Each structure stands twice: as C-alpha cells, then as structure tokens.
Amino acid sequence: MVNRIDATQKAKDLIQDLKSKHGDLMFYQAGGCCEGTQPQCFEKGGFFPRMNDVMIGEVENSEFWVDKDLFEYWKYSHFELDVLDGFGAGGFSLETPLGKTFKINYRLFTEEELAELVPLKLMD
Known part of the structure; x- marks a missing residue:
C-alpha cells in the first residue's frame, strides 16, 4: 500500500519534541483564510475535524x-x-513558539501509486 502522507526526518524530530512536551498530537490542514493552507499541529483532541474532512494518514x-x-x-x-525555520501564516500551531513552521511538499502520484493508495478515513 502507498501512503498519502510521509514526513522528512526534520519534521519527525520536531514531532517527537512536541510530543514530549504536549503528549499525543494531531494535524489539520485547512483550505482557507486564517492559517492559509499551512498544516497546524494541535494536542490530540485540541481541534475537531468537520463533517466529511479526510484523514489521509498518520x-x-x-x-x-x-x-x-x-x-x-x-487528492x-x-x-x-x-518543517522550516521561522514563523508561518499564523500562530495556533504548537511549533510556532519554537520559531518553526510545518509545511507540505506535494507531488503527483504515479498511475501505479494511485492503484495502491491506503484507504481514507472520513469524519462522520
């Protein structure tokens, strides 16, 4: 199966640092105004996905x-x-006080990868 999301080692290291301070985490990436499309990191349960939002992986x-x-x-x-050094579009994400910003790099899936994608989870 092909994951829809992966992370750089730099991002993984920051996540582990944040977990040691805040416990379990979750990410949410919106499509709009306040935070733009910057992924936001919260304590698990600190943000409630909306109906039909999509969990693309872990x-x-x-x-x-x-x-x-x-x-x-x-999709x-x-x-x-x-992760980048510096402040992103907003300040709600847990990495902001550390002078860091999570970001997403995108690439299109190949035809072969599309046929093998891990199933999605939708918020009910």
Missing part, C-alpha cells in the same frame, strides 16, 4: 486531517510534511 502516530474541499483539490497528490 505521521509519527499522529492523525493528519485535511479539509474536505482542500482534499478534493489535492491525486502525495503530501510530505516538512
């Missing part, structure tokens, strides 16, 4: 949810979670 055992409309736009793309 990163370091942390669910990664995507806004339903954004997912429609990117043929592989997500790679990465």
